[in-house]
Amino acid sequence: MSQDHSLNPESFPQDPAKATQEGKHKYIGLWFFLGGETVLFACLFATYLALHQSTAGGPSSQDLFGLELVFIMTILLLTSSLTSVYAIYHMKNNNFKKMQLWFGITALLGIAFLACEIYEFAHYIHEYEFTFRSSAFGSAFYTLVGFHGGHVVFGLSWLIALMVRNAKRGLSLYNAPKYNTFAIYWHFIDVVWVFIFTVVYLMGMVS
Amino acid sequence: MSIASTQNKGFGAILWDYLTTVDHKKIGNMYIAAGAFFFILGGIEALIIRIQLMAPENDFISAGLYNEMITMHGTTMIFLAATPILVGFMNAIMPLQIGARDVAFPFLNSLGFWLFLFGGIMLNLSWFLGGAPDAGWTAYTPLSTQSPGHGVDFYVMGLQLSGAGTLMGGINFLVTIVTMRAPGMTYMRMPLFTWTTFVASILILFAFPALTVGLFLLMFDRMFGSAFFDVALGGNSVIWQHLFWIFGHPEVYILILPAFGIFSEIFPVFAKKRLFGYSSMVFATFMIAFLGFMVWAHHMFTVGLGPVANAIFAVATMAIAVPTGIKIFNWLATMWGGSIRINSAMLWSLAFIPSFTIGGMTGVMLAASTADFQYHDTYFVVAHFHYVIVGGVVFGILAGLHYWWPKLFGKVLHEGMGKIAFWLFFIGFHLTFFIQHFLGLMGMPRRYWVFLENQGLDTGNLVSTIGAFLMALGSIVFVINVVYTTMKGEKASADPWGTGRTLEWAISSPAPEYNFKQLPLVRGLDPLWIEKMDGNVKMTPAEPLNDIHMPNGSILPLIMTIGFFIASLGFIYQVDSKAWLIVLYAGMAIALGCMLIRSLKDDHGFHIHKEDLEREAD
Amino acid sequence: MTDHTNKLNSFRRHKQKEEMKHQVITFALMIIFTLIAFLVVAAGMDKTYVIPVILTLAVVQVGFQFYYFMHMKDKGHEVIAALIYGGIWIAIITILTFTTIIWW
Amino acid sequence: MSRWMGKMKALIMLGFVAIVLSACGKENLTALDPKGYGAEQAMDIMILSIIIMVAVFIIVMLVFTIALVKFREKKGQEDYIPKQVEGNHTLEIVWTGIPIILVLVLAVPTVISVFDLADTTDASSSLNVEVTGNQYWWHFNYEGEEIQTSQDLYIPVGEKVYLDIQASDVIHSFWVPTISGKMDANPENVNTMYIEAYEEGVYWGKCAELCGPSHSLMDFKIVAVSPEEFDAWVEDMKNVDPEQTPQNAVATEGQELFEANNCMACHAIGSSPVATGPNLTNYANRTKIAGILEPTTENLVDWLLDPETIKPGNKMTGNYPSLSEEEANSIAEYLMQLDHSDVTPESAGN
Ligand code: HEA
Numbered sequence A: 001m002s003q004d005h006s007l008n009p010e011s012f013p014q015d016p017a018k019a020t021q022e023g024k025h026k027y028i029g030l031w032f033f034l035g036g037e038t039v040l041f042a043c044l045f046a047t048y049l050a051l052h053q054s055t056a057g058g059p060s061s062q063d064l065f066g067l068e069l070v071f072i073m074t075i076l077l078l079t080s081s082l083t084s085v086y087a088i089y090h091m092k093n094n095n096f097k098k099m100q101l102w103f104g105i106t107a108l109l110g111i112a113f114l115a116c117e118i119y120e121f122a123h124y125i126h127e128y129e130f131t132f133r134s135s136a137f138g139s140a141f142y143t144l145v146g147f148h149g150g151h152v153v154f155g156l157s158w159l160i161a162l163m164v165r166n167a168k169r170g171l172s173l174y175n176a177p178k179y180n181t182f183a184i185y186w187h188f189i190d191v192v193w194v195f196i197f198t199v200v201y202l203m204g205m206v207s
Numbered sequence B: 001m002s003i004a005s006t007q008n009k010g011f012g013a014i015l016w017d018y019l020t021t022v023d024h025k026k027i028g029n030m031y032i033a034a035g036a037f038f039f040i041l042g043g044i045e046a047l048i049i050r051i052q053l054m055a056p057e058n059d060f061i062s063a064g065l066y067n068e069m070i071t072m073h074g075t076t077m078i079f080l081a082a083t084p085i086l087v088g089f090m091n092a093i094m095p096l097q098i099g100a101r102d103v104a105f106p107f108l109n110s111l112g113f114w115l116f117l118f119g120g121i122m123l124n125l126s127w128f129l130g131g132a133p134d135a136g137w138t139a140y141t142p143l144s145t146q147s148p149g150h151g152v153d154f155y156v157m158g159l160q161l162s163g164a165g166t167l168m169g170g171i172n173f174l175v176t177i178v179t180m181r182a183p184g185m186t187y188m189r190m191p192l193f194t195w196t197t198f199v200a201s202i203l204i205l206f207a208f209p210a211l212t213v214g215l216f217l218l219m220f221d222r223m224f225g226s227a228f229f230d231v232a233l234g235g236n237s238v239i240w241q242h243l244f245w246i247f248g249h250p251e252v253y254i255l256i257l258p259a260f261g262i263f264s265e266i267f268p269v270f271a272k273k274r275l276f277g278y279s280s281m282v283f284a285t286f287m288i289a290f291l292g293f294m295v296w297a298h299h300m301f302t303v304g305l306g307p308v309a310n311a312i313f314a315v316a317t318m319a320i321a322v323p324t325g326i327k328i329f330n331w332l333a334t335m336w337g338g339s340i341r342i343n344s345a346m347l348w349s350l351a352f353i354p355s356f357t358i359g360g361m362t363g364v365m366l367a368a369s370t371a372d373f374q375y376h377d378t379y380f381v382v383a384h385f386h387y388v389i390v391g392g393v394v395f396g397i398l399a400g401l402h403y404w405w406p407k408l409f410g411k412v413l414h415e416g417m418g419k420i421a422f423w424l425f426f427i428g429f430h431l432t433f434f435i436q437h438f439l440g441l442m443g444m445p446r447r448y449w450v451f452l453e454n455q456g457l458d459t460g461n462l463v464s465t466i467g468a469f470l471m472a473l474g475s476i477v478f479v480i481n482v483v484y485t486t487m488k489g490e491k492a493s494a495d496p497w498g499t500g501r502t503l504e505w506a507i508s509s510p511a512p513e514y515n516f517k518q519l520p521l522v523r524g525l526d527p528l529w530i531e532k533m534d535g536n537v538k539m540t541p542a543e544p545l546n547d548i549h550m551p552n553g554s555i556l557p558l559i560m561t562i563g564f565f566i567a568s569l570g571f572i573y574q575v576d577s578k579a580w581l582i583v584l585y586a587g588m589a590i591a592l593g594c595m596l597i598r599s600l601k602d603d604h605g606f607h608i609h610k611e612d613l614e615r616e617a618d
Numbered sequence C: 001m002t003d004h005t006n007k008l009n010s011f012r013r014h015k016q017k018e019e020m021k022h023q024v025i026t027f028a029l030m031i032i033f034t035l036i037a038f039l040v041v042a043a044g045m046d047k048t049y050v051i052p053v054i055l056t057l058a059v060v061q062v063g064f065q066f067y068y069f070m071h072m073k074d075k076g077h078e079v080i081a082a083l084i085y086g087g088i089w090i091a092i093i094t095i096l097t098f099t100t101i102i103w104w
Numbered sequence D: 001m002s003r004w005m006g007k008m009k010a011l012i013m014l015g016f017v018a019i020v021l022s023a024c025g026k027e028n029l030t031a032l033d034p035k036g037y038g039a040e041q042a043m044d045i046m047i048l049s050i051i052i053m054v055a056v057f058i059i060v061m062l063v064f065t066i067a068l069v070k071f072r073e074k075k076g077q078e079d080y081i082p083k084q085v086e087g088n089h090t091l092e093i094v095w096t097g098i099p100i101i102l103v104l105v106l107a108v109p110t111v112i113s114v115f116d117l118a119d120t121t122d123a124s125s126s127l128n129v130e131v132t133g134n135q136y137w138w139h140f141n142y143e144g145e146e147i148q149t150s151q152d153l154y155i156p157v158g159e160k161v162y163l164d165i166q167a168s169d170v171i172h173s174f175w176v177p178t179i180s181g182k183m184d185a186n187p188e189n190v191n192t193m194y195i196e197a198y199e200e201g202v203y204w205g206k207c208a209e210l211c212g213p214s215h216s217l218m219d220f221k222i223v224a225v226s227p228e229e230f231d232a233w234v235e236d237m238k239n240v241d242p243e244q245t246p247q248n249a250v251a252t253e254g255q256e257l258f259e260a261n262n263c264m265a266c267h268a269i270g271s272s273p274v275a276t277g278p279n280l281t282n283y284a285n286r287t288k289i290a291g292i293l294e295p296t297t298e299n300l301v302d303w304l305l306d307p308e309t310i311k312p313g314n315k316m317t318g319n320y321p322s323l324s325e326e327e328a329n330s331i332a333e334y335l336m337q338l339d340h341s342d343v344t345p346e347s348a349g350n
């Protein structure tokens, strides 16, 4: 097995992310990891659902949540999922510049999402004095949404490190799998958010 | 980095080699060694427990210390002894069995090991830093949230670290098995130990996140003032119990399935007969894993979940008897009609059958929830789980050690000492735990620092203590055997048993660092046996001799782990003084820095050249 | 860079275009689902009716993510899919128990 | 081979010895001699399951032993290669099917009795007692009766008594092996369970959930008396005079000390709902002191002087003024004279 990872158009493989043995490992490994993450978030959701009415006299979900911000955040994150798909599309076409561009947009959208979330938390804390320590509901809310936020932060750091690191080197069979696994991870963050906005925010507003 | 250079190195070089190694065999050996160390530690704690319970109202140790002792005994044995030793076997053996040159993620593999080791160190550090955790290995809230001092904090951080390590190991094995099987090694040709590694890894993947979440919640409550388990603020203590057991029950199958795998390797080899009902064995393994996730509330029958929940979980639990029974009978049928040779490895395997059957039976008795109202939290339960764990897992580990010792270390363990150790341990084991069934039924709850006089519990407890000391004697003989064999043992051939069936016996003992010079071509189940029966001396290679790509060693996993370790101390002590936040951040910086270096620095590995390989004798 | 792309064989380029089109459609559907979910809630309809609707929408949307964006529909994803479904199964029973047999 | 047989024999012997031992299990503590409804239900299931288990175990051991005897490697035939059998469908179906049937045989009665024991339909027409587990003692409040007791729970024989079990701090578990299986006392909800004692007697109770250092010392008793005696006891307990004048000077001094040292902050005499510490009404008739010591004045003095060595981590230690030996003596004398009822543990026959 030769270790020449650089790419040229003639030898450009069907799917550069899975062309090497290491690439395949990374890809499958990340997916399995997401299987575990599913259980992790399920436990957090379950805890939240068990405690979401334990407000101990403090503010409840109906008092707190508003539709507009959550909608904006949702659109931001969903769109960032699409932009990362574009990036991968360009990767498969061996177009490194465009790939970086679309991943850049993805990162920006992610940052915007995070900004909204920080604003939201600050708002709850200052306007409603609703904190992590207020009630079991508070603890469960910040933990669930915060864990998701933490995943976003981690994803962003990962992406930015990748982009900076490879800016001058271009695409290779060595780094293509890294970009690709990032993209899958990013979609998963989106998946979790879909359930957060549905279960935490939307359901929290109706019941 | 050729093979010859590993000989005749100074101590420093050898140490450095182990600190930086990413070789699955060395990591496997380190897992086993560390696990053995913790087993002795946990065993000494068990002896202290038994001394305390030797006589009624004994005060060998104080009440508080007793609670620390049982907590650390349970935690150490489960998380730091049994699990890691089995993970060690998976590491060292599974890649050989599927004809792979390493695991899929060698770097992650070493990170997983160091995380486990430092998690264990963290946990045991608590003895010296103001007291060990004292809320039981199950750490039920609110006892654990209210427990004073930092004991439970060490429990939380220690398990978090070692749990992360185990999770990495699990994913690693899964990817390895899915992608790295040798040509011809289809799923249904994989040896059962590989299968059970696969299924146990799935269990790890799905069970440990529940523990992770539980530990986070406990950590937040204890260190950051959240209210998950604080009843006054609407918290709910039963959430912890669910999270713990959603993890905890699959965990016991994480322990027993690899042990089943080991027995499934040993019985055919020493009965010289193919494993009976291979496909039903695989199927049963999956059934146990599947059902294992739907029974956790059988630990919570008395919590007050209501009759519907109790009934469902009771029936689901009993159902596990069926696939396990399939396995027991398949092993019996494997021996039936064979030509059974009894040596130490086989002795442990044979002893497993009655011992584990008793333990499984009492398990089914516990599953009958009405009766569990009586058994729960008594010595009956203690007897049950030591029968399955010691009689199943520990026997499995010891059988595996005797069986694979030549492959791991190149020497055959001394038979005579092996047998002495076996009989001492085996008799001691039944003496210790059989009587505990009755102690429980006679009204002795578990986790009792003392039992009172005149309650008819004296004789039973004394017998139990005597048994524990016999087990200790047996263990000591085993340790002597290991030392003796290391110094004087006979050198082992590639297939020291002569009847090896699987691929690990096709290569020299111990295995060379690249495992297979040429990947073997697998023509069926028990590939080596097939070649032997066809009169071939060696496996047919599936590829021409070529350069072998190897991963580079790295010190980063160790440093990264130390970073997390320091950060954990910061987490624990920032409650006392905010100055500790600096330690927290420093530790995090080290760990994240290592991650950054790892992702920024390309690591292409190196090659062992064809010429060097040719030069080596077979 | 574009000349590189041009040299890729046209069949592959075509297939990728096609796939991209599917993904854009997927995205559009996801946005629509999201909109519906938010609208249903904003309209203040009855809770017993709203909750199943928005949950279904979420599940379908996530299905799209997995199968189209994350390529779980592609060949070679059998083991992956099995494990993800395993995780989902455990997620379901966990959430089910936490919403039924935990008291408040 | 004989070694294996010897081992089996030893095992059976051991089991036999253990069973004999169990017969000497302390009366009214063992679960093996049920004298109450719950314990009896459990016993039925236990016996059924043990029969199944022993049968299965014998079969396994039979096959195991025969295989070992018949198919050992013979001397001189080390190279013999047995036939490599892949499997056998009929056999495999048999050993899947039979365990399924056995499991069903066990599952059905289990499910029936689970629902039976959880049936609380006649709670409103029965005696209801609120049970609270505390570190490390038990409190009983007879609902609707204005009776509060601690450590000793009086119940009428042959009647269903409903217990509403709860904890004030950490989780405990209420267990009286001879009468009924256990039920957890949780801090955030009430678990209801009923008990019914068949015979008069004093039954040992234990805390069965790790709750701190003195978890093993959190004993209590159920005193089951005849319904008539129980009614008399209820009458007596309702008419307790907390200010009752003691019989002698020492005790009178004890009473004063009891008040002066503010013991009342935690302990009530009479039906006052104070429950930071055990209710001391009718103390002269307690089966035990602090749940574990014989009810003698000396033991009580020991307790008052140094509760910590007796029950490590208890919540009384350090929370009251330290007493001189003499003071403790007086208080003990006083408490040991709190004889508020003629119905005593002795009336229950123990
Ligand atoms: C390796 C570990 C291991 C294994 C394999 C098992 C296996 C089983 N366990 Fe055990 N268990 C523990 C470790 C383990 N357990 C631990 C550590 C605890 C206590 C935790 C704590 O509280 O600290 C515990 C506690 C525990 C409880 C809770 C008790 C309580 O706290 O009240 C229950 C209740 O149902 C239970 C049941 C079972 C069952 C049904 C099996 C089954 O898998 C057994 C199946 C096997 C057989 C049945 C034998 C072979 C089968 C045949 C020969 C076929 C024919 C059989 C029949 C028809 C019956 N276990």
Ligand code: HEA
Pocket: B039, B040, B042, B043, B044, B046, B047, B049, B050, B070, B071, B073, B074, B075, B077, B078, B081, B082, B135, B136, B137, B138, B382, B386, B389, B390, B394, B432, B446, B447, B448, B449, B468, B471, B472, B475, B476, B479
């Ligand atoms: C893998 C799991 C495992 C293993 C192997 C063991 C092994 C043993 N266990 Fe334990 N045990 C648990 C898991 C395990 N246990 C758990 C989970 C609990 C519950 C904890 C809780 O309640 O929270 C428990 C609880 C528990 C109790 C109940 C405590 C209580 O409830 O109050 C008891 C009491 O007898 C006990 C005893 C023993 C004994 C005698 C052994 C013996 O088999 C040990 C034998 C080993 C040795 C004796 C080592 C000897 C070696 C040496 C002495 C070598 C010396 C070395 C040199 C000189 C170099 N264990």
Ligand code: CUA
Pocket: D133, D134, D135, D136, D171, D172, D173, D207, D208, D209, D210, D211, D212, D214, D215, D216, D218
């Ligand atoms: Cu209360 Cu144990």
Ligand SMILES: [Cu+2]
Pocket: B248, B249, B252, B295, B296, B298, B299
């Ligand atoms: Cu279990």
